[in-house]
Amino acid sequence: MERTSASFELISHPDRTLRTHLFNCNAISHKILQLKYINSEAFYPVDLLEKMRHLLVYFHDFGKGSFFQYKIIKATEEAENNSKFKNLPEIQGYIAFFNGSRREEFEKLLEEDERLGNHAKLGGYFVLSNFKSEDPILEFILLKIIRRHHGSLNNFFKDSSERLQILLTESEIEYLEKQIKYQDFELYQQILDSQNLSVHKNAWDEIKANLSSGRKLVKIQSALEKQNEIKYFFLQHLLFSLLLSADKGDMMIDRSEKENLIKENQLLSQDLISNYKQQKHKEDKPRALDLVREEAYQLVRKNALEHAHKGFFSITLPTGLGKTYGAYNTAIILQNAYHEQFRVCPRIIYVLPFTSIIDQNEDILRDILVKSGIENLETRLSKNHYLSTSNDKYDEEKLNRDEPDYLTEGWEHDIIVTTFVQFLEGIFTDQNRLLRKFHNMTNAIFILDEVQNIPPQYFEAIEVVFKKMNEYFGTKFVFVTATQPFLFENKSDIQELADPKKYFKGLKRIILDQSLLKKYDKIELDDFVSLLKSDIEENSEKSFLIICNTIKSSQKIFKSLSDEFGEILYLSSSILPNRRMEVIRQIKEQNGRQIVVSTQVVEAGVDIDLDIVYRDFAPLDSINQSAGRCNRNGEKGSGIVKLFNLDKAKYIYDKVLLSKTREILKEYPESILESQLYDLNKKYATAVRKGKAEANDESIYLIEAMQQLRTEDVANKFKLIEADYRNYNVFLPIDDNAQDIWQQYVSIIKETEDSFELKRKIKRIKPQLLQYVTRFPKNKFVPPANQKDRKIMYISNWQENYDLKTGFKSTDDQTFIL
Structure with missing residues (x-):
């Protein structure tokens, strides 16, 4: 010794x-x-x-x-x-x-x-x-x-x-x-x-x-x-x-x-959302749909108060009927009930499928808190995803060095807005950095928005995990969607707070038109573009949104329409993040007729409203989300959502979801009314649950691995986003700000010797850096020899391969997905 x-x-x-x-x-x-x-x-x-x-x-x-x-x-x-x-x-x-x-x-x-x-x-x-x-x-x-x-x-x-x-x-x-x-x-x-x-x-x-x-x-x-x-x-x-x-x-x-620095969460007033809504809309002249929204909100509130002792809730309402306010309000009601029962104040965690809509939701929450006189927002509210930056203040105190990251990455704030990836891969994981926040999931009120985006093969494993979290720690879950999937095998385990059948039956905003789908089992792109152009010409006062499954098809449609109709807008994941938000802003604010071509990035939570929507064939959940971008406020007569099939869905969607969608749609005529969507969605959810349960090896494997503490196997099996081996990450120095950020990044790498300090500095600059990072497909782009193994490449002559409006320039007909 x-x-x-x-x-x-x-x-x-x-x-x-x-x-x-x-x-x-x-x-x-x-x-x-x-x-x-x-x-x-x-x-x-x-x-x-x-x-x-x-x-x-x-x-x-x-x-x-x-x-x-x-x-x-x-x-x-x-x-x-x-x-x-x-x-x-x-x-x-x-x-x-x-x-x-x-x-x-x-x-x-x-x-x-x-x-x-x-x-x-x-x-x-x-x-x-x-x-x-x-x-x-x-x-x-x-x-x-x-x-x-x-x-x-x-x-x-x-x-x-x-x-x-x-x-x-x-x-x-x-x-x-x-x-x-x-x-x-x-x-x-x-x-x-x-x-x-x-x-x-x-x-x-x-x-x-x-x-x-x-x-x-x-x-x-x-x-x-x-x-x-x-x-x-x-x-x-x-x-x-x-x-x-x-x-x-x-x-x-x-x-x-x-x-x-570890503080107890603060309790929010149960009247917070109602008071905010009343103040915000006191000068508004209510439209017919606003009255329906308010009725639905009050019903959700009443049921949440009545059933607050339970653990699982759903808010199933048609898109555009105010689910967000209802979800916020429900979470606050549950927070108060939890505090009264256990004398502990749970944090509220709002979970969304895509980073692209987190800022929008966080902005709404921030406005609610500000207008309600809630102080110290840096203490109360935080967003956690790969593009977010950490709050640098806490209780009006300037934080030092690594403290912002400690609080944000550890989910120490009262209210957190985050992604399904951050949440679920923080449970089904073996990773040190992801597991640090787990203890702050234990006493929490989770709002899972657009919950249908969770892959059905994981339903059974997630049901087991959620129920145990509720049993052991009192964790509560609110599932929000227009098309409630059967996340739990026994639907009665989830308390429905709305009356989805009533509200679907009463709506006449859209018609789901599957005439093209029934006429052409598969349509060639050129033929589809020809039909589309005719429709646009015939409906010269109408706004159009065309949603494609692949970048390639969306780019071709965009080019063809631009040649004929002039300035139109384009959205896809190939567009740089900062420019993508600018396009969404343009769509929202632009008056008059619009033509927008997009991939599915436009579906969930992007608050835009057009007259006619074309949707390439996809699972019914995605079709419903696309329909939510059509005539949202019901002020344009009947909006039309037209389905077509370029045969690209097989590259990105689950085959069971696609086959069940086909089976269910075949039971319906060419024109499906919005009032019929409740029954249609219910049939689909039942079919998906049954189809996945018959071959649900993933969930069975995960449950067994968790029981045997094979956490490594759990992490390897559970993937919401598969590792992307098909693309290079590429930084584009498109302006002076981008070049300045890149120089800062290079200087950090060259001048920082200490490995921990290097990690800290890169973490700080990463959100700014990633605003200028996109992906180039490996099978279409030959990188500079000296950059092939870099995590992020710097392409000075980016204009040769990239267009700021449409993204990566592809020179052949091969399908690619970014």
Whole structure:
């Protein structure tokens, strides 16, 4: 055992002692858990969770109690901004002792076996000397979390590369015993004394005996696999999230009492939305549809108040009938009911399918809060997606350095607007950075807008997860859509707050016209364009929206129409993000006739209104969303949504969804009235649920993997967005601002040596950078030889391959999807 002076202090980071680091981690994670509601009868007792949390904190850096962490000592010496710390006598003495009599020895040992520098694993085993349970899985969860707190939370007993995770192999025992030989148990015990914890070298023999028996662990693993118990999955997620929030919090929060940045959510008034609506529209002359909207809003409000004790709700209303206000109001009602029942104030998390509509929804929420006199919006409201920037103020206080990212990425604000990807891939994941926010999902009111965008193959797994979150933590879910899918097998488990049948039956805004679909099972693009031009000429006063499934077909239609009709507008994911928002603004504000060609990016939540909509064949959910861009306010007689088929849907949509849509539409005549859509959608949802249940291998696999703590397998199976291997990410220096941002980015990479500082700076500039990033298909674009392996390419002669109006220029007829 290594023996040093009792007056020395162990170092955790170049600017703090290990004692200070662990104290701060303890304060942060204790505060977080203290603010949680836990159903101890259904989940685990709070005192058990508190004990496990405490042990994770004080043993996660146990391996830093030896000179094998000499890189930290070296970094402490070399740092230029920590003179006060490194000049402390206890730190100077520790460093001098190492340099004088230990450096050469430890550098040689580490050169011989670099595993000796791993500080996490030793603490994972020694924590077991302070925790005994009749359930060995609880012990192993502590071990696993500590082992993996600097990486991904891979499979429990054996990772995907077949490396053992719990069992002690001879090779591991050899290097762990070398670490133990040099571990300063006495100096570490000085830290543990104040926590009524202890650690002794002689505990190793028992730990080794218990965890080097393969036969014993096989029995435990077999028992786990037979239990079909998902509670372990949530326990591991919760504790891992607490430790990560504490560990990163100590480094990212720049203040003395770091736990003070963790605040209780504030309760919103139940009349907030109603008062806002009344004030905003007091001068408006109500239209017929406004009266219907208000009636629907009041019905949703009444039912939400009556059923607030339940866990799952749906607001199923036709597009344009005010679902957003109803959803906000429902969330606030549920927040108040939750607080009254559990004495904890849950955060409200608004989840949307696409980043393109987050800003729009966040703007509405911000306006509501501002007009309602809610102060400190930077504290209350945050948006979290890959293009967003972090709030730099909190309670009117300017935040320091990494604090904005800590709060935003950890979902510490009262109200959060985010994406399905951020939400669901923060549960079905093994990734460290995604799991940090999990504890803030536990006591929350979730609004899932356009919930039909969740792939049906995941319905069963999501149902299990949502129901357990509600059972264990009281989490509540509000599903919002015009076409409520059967997300749960038993629809009665979800309380409907609206009366969708009534409101669909009463509407006459649109006609769904499938005459082209019935006449041409598949239509060639040139033939379709010819028919389209004739329609546009015949309806010279009408506005048109044409929605295609692929970039290529949309570009061809745009060019052909532009040649004949002059200035028209174009939207697709190939358009740079900042210019895409400008086009949407033009569509909203432009008076008179408009012709817009788009891909499906225009569907969900983009608040535009045109007279005639053409929609390339797609699943019924998407068709409904397209219909929502047609005659939204019912002031233009009957709008028309015309279906056609260029045979491109197979490239981007699920084949079961497409086949069920075809089957259901065949039952209906050429013209389908809006009043018929409720029954049509219901038939479709039933058919999809049945079709997916018959071959739902993905959900079955995911549920089993969660029960067996195969988190790595969960993450690999659950993908809302598949990794894009078909395209290059390309930065386009289209103006002076873009060039300036790129130069800042290049300077950061060239001039920043510290890897953590580099990550921090890139994270800060990334939202601005990505406003000028698009994608070029790999099968159509040959990049400069010196840039082929870059994550983001810089193309100076971008005009050769890219048009600011329509995106990537393709020179052949091959279909491509961006």
